[in-house]
Amino acid sequence: MAGYRLLAKIGEGGMGSVYLSRTRGNQPVALKVIRREFAQEHDFRARFEHEVQAARRVQGYHIVPVLDHDTSGDQPWLATAFVPGLPLDEALAAHGPLPLPAVFQLIGCTAQALHSVHAASVVHRDLKPSNILLGSNGPWVIDFGIARATDTTQLTRSGGFIGTPQYMSPEHALGRTVTPATDIFALGLIAAVVATGRHPYGDGSGISIAASIANTPQQAPDLSRYPDALRPLLERCLAADPAQRPLPAEIAELCSTSAGRKLRDFADWLPETIAAEITRREHLAQTPVQPAYTPTHTPEPARPTYAPTHAAAPAHPAHVPTQNATGGHPPFPMYEAPTSAVYTPPPAIGTAAPVPVAAGRRHTPLLVGAGVLAVALIAGGSWYATRDDDNGGRTSAGDDKQKAADQPKDGAAPAAQQPSGSAAAPQASAIGPTYTEVYKDKPLKLLAGREFGKVNAVDLDFPKVAPFGEIGWKERELEMGFEDVRLSTTFGKSKGTTPELCADAAATNPIPERLPSSDLSGAASAIVQGDLLCTVTSKGNLAMVKIVTIEPSTSKQYKVPTYLTEVTLWKRQP
Structure with a gap:
């Protein structure tokens, strides 16, 4: 759909279906395609556009971001990170339940995520255990704010309400105005369940629990059987009056003290059995495999081996196989999940050929090992993206405006799109293209984020740097984060300043797609003064970024340097 290649159907939920696809940088994404009955409602489209635009502004650690969306096609869709x-x-x-220190760390980190969500004027509205992912680098919150778009439509169609009854707040259950405090109530319920396996309002059906929650102002839940250390937090979070519930920052501070360790210290933070399963999934997600075949249809997902006992939750899309699979997919950096692992360039993936880009579909991702990837991802159960996705290739309305504004100033038409990734770099020496200079040595300051959660995106076709969200996801070549640099297109180090050497470097000398701050300082820094970094841009041009000066960070917490550069851009002509 409009430039996204559907690799596999990996889930289905109340809003629609979830598919696996990939970005131009060969990073997997979850694409949720909204059901047609929702799409037929004009009011829904307007709400969906508004809510997704708001969700795309959310930035921060422990957040799985919304990357792209479209509301103008036959079926609206959105893309989230994998x-x-x-x-x-x-x-x-x-x-079973987690140890109490892990509970406090989980709740504290989730509160930090809610702080980022609420700071963007978004309310999650459907926070529950199935919307929290456990990783080796902490918990990650998904599906923030999107449920609101379906509220009116679903109410009209079903006579019920959107959300999970077991994790609603009293005001939500009563149909009253929902504020950020409703997420705090849900977080308190999650804390109780994670610590003991017992829901404060009993183990009845979803509707009966929702009725008990709605009656909280008259009868508060009995919290006497919960651990003494946890009870004060539960009492505050589960207050009937939203105004009496704590703010996310208060919860994070309390949990940090109670956990006995820093919230972001994730060394051995989970029990061994859970950590082993997470490690297995992460390993499968990074294992390169020879493609066994290229599917001619979209495979149906395998049935999950676990059926949640919490009724009313939509089926989970599959993250990684939960059974032995015959294959995986090429390694990729997790867009929103920093890790401490050492990053190396992705290895070649056998003889798989790039998928040619059809005319007018400039965003078609490179399909490497799609058959085996699809088999691996659907082999054992549930992926977790709470956004029904489909591969819509249309860009959002905001992205369309961005494209119009970001054409090179000389009016030169962009060259044909080249697929991204180590296998899809320009083949300058093989086909002998010529290059027309668009601009030369334009100064560009690659400013790193100096605040938690802040990211600056870079568009080299212009060139310009702007806060995350102001440059379309498909228009950026790299991102300067508060703790790393992320490359959206394949970059290589050139040995000279000619376009031929630059193109060859992008094709044969790739650097890692994610560079943590630890790799950007000292004698072994991955980027040094004088480096010539080359890439094929999102518009198909060839860009060379010369590192003129490196300004080390003065922050004790965020250590990514700022780079003063000169950018040269060529239009590639076969």
């Missing part, structure tokens, strides 16, 4: 984590509800079903 995280090979373990859904919290599955962890609880398979391994």
Whole structure:
């Protein structure tokens, strides 16, 4: 659909179907395609556009971001980042409650995520264990704010309400105005369940629990059987009056003290059995495999081996196989999930050939090993993206405006799109293209984020740097984060300043797609003064970024340097 290649159907939920696809940088994404009955409602489209635009502004650690969306096609869709984590509800079903220190760390980190969500004027509205992923680098929150778009439509169609009854707040259950405090109530319920396996309002059906929650102002839940250390937090979060509930920052501070360790210290933070399952999933997600075949249809997902006991939750899309699979997919950095692992360039993936780009479909991703990837991802159960997705290739209305504004100033038409990734770099020496200079040595300051959660995106076709969200996801070549640099297109180090050497470097000398701050300082820094970094841009041009000066960070917490560069851009002509 409009430039996204559907690799596999990996889930289905109340809003629609979820498919696996990939970005131009060969990073997997979850694409949720909204059901046609929703799409037929004009009011829904307007709400969906508004809510997704708001969700795309959310930035921060422990957040799985919304990357792209479209509301103008036959079926609206949105794309989120892929995280090979373990859904919290599955962890609880398979391994039972967590130790109390892990509970405090989980709740504290989730509160930090809610702080980022609420700071963007978004309310999650459907926070529950199945919307929290456990990873080796902490928990990750998904599906924030999107449920609101379906509220009116679903109410009209079903006579019920959107959300999960077991994790609603009293005001939500009563149909009153929902504020950020409703997420805090849900977080308190999650804390109780994660610590003991017991829901404060009993173990009845979803509707009966929702009725008990709605009656909280008259009868508060009995919290006497919960651990003494946890009870004060539960009492505050589960207050009937939203105004009496704590703010996310208060919860994070309290949990940090109670956990006895820093919230972001994830060394051995989970029990061994859960950590082993997470490691297995992460390993499968990074294992390159020879493609066995190229599917001619979209495979149907395998049935999950675990059926949640919490009724009313939509079926989970699959993260990674939960059974032995015959293959995986090429390694990729998790968009929103920083890790401490050492990053190396992705290895070649056998003889798989790039998928040619059809005319007018400039965003078609490179399909490497699609058959085996699809088999691996659907082999064993549930992926976790709470956004029904489909591969819509249309860009959003905002992205369309961005494209119009970001054409090179000389009016030169962009060259034909080249697929991204190590296997799809320009083949300058093979086909002998010529290059027309668009601009030369334009100064560009690659400013790193100096605040938690802040990211600056870079568009080299212009060239310009702007806060995350102001440059379309498909228009950026790299991102300067508060703790790393991420490359959306394949970059290589050139040995000279000619376009031929630059193109050859992008094709044969790739650098890692993610560079943590630890790799950007000292004698072994991955980027040094004088480096010539080359890439094929999102518009198909050839860009060379010369590192003129490196300004080390003065922040003790965020250490990514700022780079003063000169950018040269060529239009590639076969």
